[in-house]
Amino acid sequence: MTKTNPGRFFEDYTVGQTIRHAVPRTVAEGERALYHALYPARHALYSSDEFAITCGLDGSPLDDLLAFHTVFGKTVPDVSLNAVANLGYAQGRWLRPVWPGDTLRAESQVIGLRQNSNGQSGVVWVRTQGLNQVDEVVLDYVRWVMVRKRDPQSPAPEAVVPDLADSVDAADLIVPEGLSFAEYDFDLAGEPHRWGDYAVGEVIDHVDAVTIEEAEHMLATRLWQNTAKVHFDATHRPDGRRLIYGGHVISLARALSFNGLANAQMIVALNAGAHANPCFAGDTVRAWSQVLDRAPTDAPGVGAIRLRLVATRNGAPAGTLRDDQGKYLPDVLLDLDYWALMPV
Amino acid sequence: MTKTNPGRFFEDYTVGQTIRHAVPRTVAEGERALYHALYPARHALYSSDEFAITCGLDGSPLDDLLAFHTVFGKTVPDVSLNAVANLGYAQGRWLRPVWPGDTLRAESQVIGLRQNSNGQSGVVWVRTQGLNQVDEVVLDYVRWVMVRKRDPQSPAPEAVVPDLADSVDAADLIVPEGLSFAEYDFDLAGEPHRWGDYAVGEVIDHVDAVTIEEAEHMLATRLWQNTAKVHFDATHRPDGRRLIYGGHVISLARALSFNGLANAQMIVALNAGAHANPCFAGDTVRAWSQVLDRAPTDAPGVGAIRLRLVATRNGAPAGTLRDDQGKYLPDVLLDLDYWALMPV
Amino acid sequence: MTKTNPGRFFEDYTVGQTIRHAVPRTVAEGERALYHALYPARHALYSSDEFAITCGLDGSPLDDLLAFHTVFGKTVPDVSLNAVANLGYAQGRWLRPVWPGDTLRAESQVIGLRQNSNGQSGVVWVRTQGLNQVDEVVLDYVRWVMVRKRDPQSPAPEAVVPDLADSVDAADLIVPEGLSFAEYDFDLAGEPHRWGDYAVGEVIDHVDAVTIEEAEHMLATRLWQNTAKVHFDATHRPDGRRLIYGGHVISLARALSFNGLANAQMIVALNAGAHANPCFAGDTVRAWSQVLDRAPTDAPGVGAIRLRLVATRNGAPAGTLRDDQGKYLPDVLLDLDYWALMPV
Structure with a gap:
């Protein structure tokens, strides 16, 4: 057997x-450090224990x-x-x-x-x-x-x-116990834009781009103990390419979204997500976001914002997702719909 | 001077x-995280503090x-x-x-x-x-x-x-103080196979494969502060290739052996080992094991299993090591003989 | 807007x-581990808590x-x-x-x-x-x-x-509180050479070389949350090359300088520095140092040494920095002038 x-x-x-x-x-802290090495992650709540403590938490999660x-x-x-x-x-x-x-x-x-x-x-x-x-x-x-x-x-x-349901109802979002943005330091967070500054429908081009290497996506995918052969074995596909774990693209796009959404600190819900096209090493990934909704929360100074996060390659323009037939454009890699928490 | x-x-x-x-x-924990990023390591005792505590240890070593x-x-x-x-x-x-x-x-x-x-x-x-x-x-x-x-x-x-001696005598194996597999959780460990399920002579093809990148083996080898020039300097050999540290192949093969030997939790002895052929970036490494021996131990629920672990490339078939002249086949990279501890 | x-x-x-x-x-410890994976760093004070404690510190910084x-x-x-x-x-x-x-x-x-x-x-x-x-x-x-x-x-x-000023005055160097090299263990540090063994003007060729991969410099540069596009985006320059963060070359050269300067434990001042030429993945980096000055300190057994640290590629010879016109030679990557602390 x-x-x-x-x-x-x-x-x-x-x-x-x-x-x-x-x-x-x-x-533990090793995984935290690797996360920062693998993705250009800069959201302050996950970067600094001190910043997280100011936000009412015991330290940086x-x-x-x-x-x-x-x-x-x-x-x-x-x-x-x-x-x-x-x-x-x-x-x-x-x-x-x-x-x-x-x-x-x-x-x-x-x-x-x-x-x-x-x-x-x-x-x-x-x-x-x-x-x-x-x-x-x-x-x-x-x-x-x-x-x-x-x-x-x-x-x-x-x-x-x-x-x-198409999305998580705002009323069902869970704000971490103790979280408060009443003392939020916008300078240290990196951008002045508050929850109230984002309009539903607004599109944000996150500008920055990262070219992915084989070693990087494999280090990441192994770190999550994801065992799918296609990510690691260059002999698995006839074309010799390793398919990048879709979650790697999610983290990369989310990290790139710092530039324009530095204050969308915590992800609290995943409404929907599609890995629109496969991503491979050598792809230069960009990201854009669209504001889909906003909702207040009961926590001090904390608002919820619903965002579409899109990852693209080859410089595909921000704001365009699909062709005439409703099919994802070939250079769209990810279409993710999530709720995040922001200072109001 | x-x-x-x-x-x-x-x-x-x-x-x-x-x-x-x-x-x-x-x-410390940083090295642990890197180990999981560099190798597809999933043995539960080294992945989870809780699992290790259930096995009588103070946490995950x-x-x-x-x-x-x-x-x-x-x-x-x-x-x-x-x-x-x-x-x-x-x-x-x-x-x-x-x-x-x-x-x-x-x-x-x-x-x-x-x-x-x-x-x-x-x-x-x-x-x-x-x-x-x-x-x-x-x-x-x-x-x-x-x-x-x-x-x-x-x-x-x-x-x-x-x-x-050709191998460490089973009587000389050291079981870590406190180790017990009496409460071992096979679901969480990932496979149902016990020590008693493995027959001497049995060959296990570990199925999965990993293609190695230059950055990966260099990150690993540096982490161990191994300074041998051949691993890092592409100008050292006339063919411009960097020789991969043999220990990198050992860890890779051992991690791949999870698939079929998930319960061979702890390595307690190294009987013998040969780096049969040099390994280079671009090689797609597979592994197979052969059960060489079994021995009981005094620890609760703990048996010892002696395994040959072989790493190959280019899809060399499991079970074959040498040619007619007794020479390692060119796609055999590693022939390692070790004792591990398993739940009985 | x-x-x-x-x-x-x-x-x-x-x-x-x-x-x-x-x-x-x-x-934290994750960043420490990554530093050791990214650079061939071996200075004992930063590798071992025990060694640092013997030097009067609370642990390894x-x-x-x-x-x-x-x-x-x-x-x-x-x-x-x-x-x-x-x-x-x-x-x-x-x-x-x-x-x-x-x-x-x-x-x-x-x-x-x-x-x-x-x-x-x-x-x-x-x-x-x-x-x-x-x-x-x-x-x-x-x-x-x-x-x-x-x-x-x-x-x-x-x-x-x-x-x-051209350099930090030796009198202005800050020795960390408690630092003492009175009990310094040269065996464990890796070399016998003391502060007094280095002569002003002496050139040390650090011998070892490292070929840089794209994944490595990007992991490092992200870890420092450095966001400059040129380091990450292969579409940013017409030639498709990503410019390596100058600090990556500094760390690489400093780590290579262990071989000959293993006892130059702590950097206490940066006098001057020039990124003489851009560095790209594929470059094989070597390093050499020149002793510029020496000064005593008040701490037990601790001397200060002022060093020029030069990184080169393509095997450029140690000791030569500039051409006839005073311009950096094309294979000089870094010219750094710093003070370090050494056992006397």
């Missing part, structure tokens, strides 16, 4: 099934996306090893900051299944929770992927398609 | 001589190979700067875990010398100990290298060839 | 103006250049985003070690301005201070850059050119 993990096929999932993902991970990647990485061997495509995200919420020294693990529940009409594959919806060492949920999100069937002749399961 | 280190030549060694190697090193590389790196300026070849390892034992915050230093004793018949070089055997900040030995191994003579005319020393 | 940072132009500076730079940064790069990085968005050239450094002093866990921020005062005769640009002198979380100055230096004018027609400001 083979002892290696062949991954799960479409037939291996049933609605209601819970999967405890392997390899809990303690994340680990980047929200570091928590996301760590949890996501745990799910890969069980959810996406045989995935043909990563189709979408919904209803993601960050429920608690992750602190240096925390140990994260992940669990997923299968909440939907639908075989494709070709009989070769099907769509699997999972709700994943990231938990810390005292079993508090730090992150909760829905993701759906297209997974190959082991046997095209096996019968289709009853289709169950979960009803997913 | 030149102030730079020319390295030692064969004439500079005498049997019985003790060398205190330079530059002690404090290793630093990876056994991180300790090995750190100690090995210290010996390079004194032992292998003028080495023509790294010939072998024997009688290696890990005597104590290395914890974040520990400071490691190294000492070596020359235990053997034999001039080669050509008079140009000789073999030097050293027993190296890695010690922590309270002078406890954490690691002890024998290594032998072929070293150039300064002057081919200088007389040969009396040949002393140490008597080295 | 655009929300992104266009950088400051020459017209935006006035003599006496103080700029509080953005994004304070907590630096973060590398002096890590502190420098962190502070420097903060100044880039305000000082050098529109800089045409980084012209020089003067009067730099390290006033206090930076410890893991410290949070650094930076402030600069404009101390000089002189428009160039072409009217297109001007020179800006700033004195920058790096401060820790209790507002102690850890680093203080003068830097001057050539900055583009927004409008060539705008009037020139009154020229103010600060009077800068």
Whole structure:
């Protein structure tokens, strides 16, 4: 009997099934430093303990996306090893900051299944929770992927398609306990623009660009213990290229968005996300954002802003996403919809 | 007088001589994070403090190979700067875990010398100990290298060839104090296979592959403060290639072996090892293991398993090491023989 | 109104103006580990807590250049985003070690301005201070850059050119509190050469060489949160090359200087510095030093040594800096003049 993990096929999932993902991970100051080396991350709350303390926290948490990647990485061997495509995200919420020294693990529940009409594959919806060492949920999100069937002749399961809202309702956003932007220092944060300065519909071109190297995306993807072969093995694809983990592009775009959104400090919800086109080493990535919504919160001085974050390559212009047929333009890499917290 | 280190030549060694190697090193959570970025390391005991606590330890130790590389790196300026070849390892034992915050230093004793018949070089055997900040030995191994003579005319020393066992006797393995696999969580560890599930002779193909980049092996090798020029200087060899530190291949293969040997948690002995062929950036490395032996231990739920770990490139098939003449096949990079601890 | 940072132009500076730079940064053990992965750094005081304790400190501080790069990085968005050239450094002093866990921020005062005769640009002198979380100055230096004018027609400001000494006077060097080399262990430090063994005028060829990869300099430069586009964006220059941050070359050369100057433990002053020629990935960097001066200090066993540190590529010979016209040779990358502390 083979002892290696062949991954799960479409037939291996049933609605209601819970999967405890392997390899809990303690994340600490080393991961924080690497995050700053891998991405041009400059949001002050994640850079400075002192700044975070002024914002009512006990110190600087680990980047929200570091928590996301760590949890996501745990799910890969069980959810996406045989995935043909990563189709979408919904209803993601960050429920608690992750602190240096925390140990994260992940669990997923299968909440939907639908075989494709070709009989070769099907769509699997999972709700994943990231938990810390005292079993508090730090992150909760829905993701759906297209997974190959082991046997095209096996019968289709009853289709169950979960009803997913287009976005997290502002009223459901969780502001970390104690967070206050009442004493916020805009000089140290890097920009003067407040929550009230952003208009719904406004597009911000983040100007800066980063050319990605193979070593960089592999270091990052390994750090999240993501095992998908396509990211590491140059012999896996006929063209010899390694596909960059979509989350690497998310973190890169989010870090680039500092220039214009330096005060969009904490990510609190992931409404939706599409990896519009594959990204490869050598691509020069840029980012732009569009303001989608704004909402107040109960925390002192804290407003919520809903943003579309788009990553592009080859200098694709800010503000344009799709062609006439509604298809993503070939140089759009990422279309992400999230809520962040900002000083009002 | 030149102030730079020319390295030692064969004439500079005498049997019985003790060398205190330079530059002690404090290793901590930063080194742990980098280890996870550089290698696809997922063994749970080294990933999660909580998992390690469940196994009776105070927290997650630093990876056994991180300790090995750190100690090995210290010996390079004194032992292998003028080495023509790294010939072998024997009688290696890990005597104590290395914890974040520990400071490691190294000492070596020359235990053997034999001039080669050509008079140009000789073999030097050293027993190296890695010690922590309270002078406890954490690691002890024998290594032998072929070293150039300064002057081919200088007389040969009396040949002393140490008597080295083929492997560490199972009775001599040191199980870390407190270690227990009685409460081992196989779900979190990632695989269900117990010590008793592995048969002597069994070959496991670890499936996954990693293509190595120049930046990655140099970051790793520098982190271990290994100063051998061949790893860093593209002008050193006529072909412009940098030779990858053999230990980088050891760590890569060991990390790849997770897929099939996720429960071979701790390395406790190094029986033998050969860097069969040089490895270069661009190589896509795979690994396979063969079970060589099994032995019980006195610790609760803990068995010892002796494994051959082989790294290959170019998709060389698992299970085949040598050609008809007994020579390593050209795509075999590493042949390592070690003992690990596993839940029974 | 655009929300992104266009950088400051020459017209935006006035003599006496103080700029509080953005994004304070907590630096800790993760940054220390990355520093050792990025540069072949081996000075024992920064490698081992135990060694540093023997030298009278509470533990191993973060590398002096890590502190420098962190502070420097903060100044880039305000000082050098529109800089045409980084012209020089003067009067730099390290006033206090930076410890893991410290949070650094930076402030600069404009101390000089002189428009160039072409009217297109001007020179800006700033004195920058790096401060820790209790507002102690850890680093203080003068830097001057050539900055583009927004409008060539705008009037020139009154020229103010600060009077800068060629070097920091030995009497003004700050030895860290408690530092003592009375119990210095030369074996562990790696070389036997004392302060008294170095003669003014002596040239030391540091022998070793490192070929730089794109991923490495970008990881480093991001770690210091340096945002200058030229380092990251391969589409920024017509030739598709990314310019390596000059500070990367400084750290690389300083680390290489271990071989011959292993006991030049702490950098305490930066007298002058020129990035003589741009450095690019693929360059194989070597280093040599020249002893410029020596001075005693009041601390036990501690002497000060003034060194010229030169980085070269393409195997340019040690000891030669300039051509007949006094111009830097094309393969000289760095000419740095600093004071370090050494055991007497």
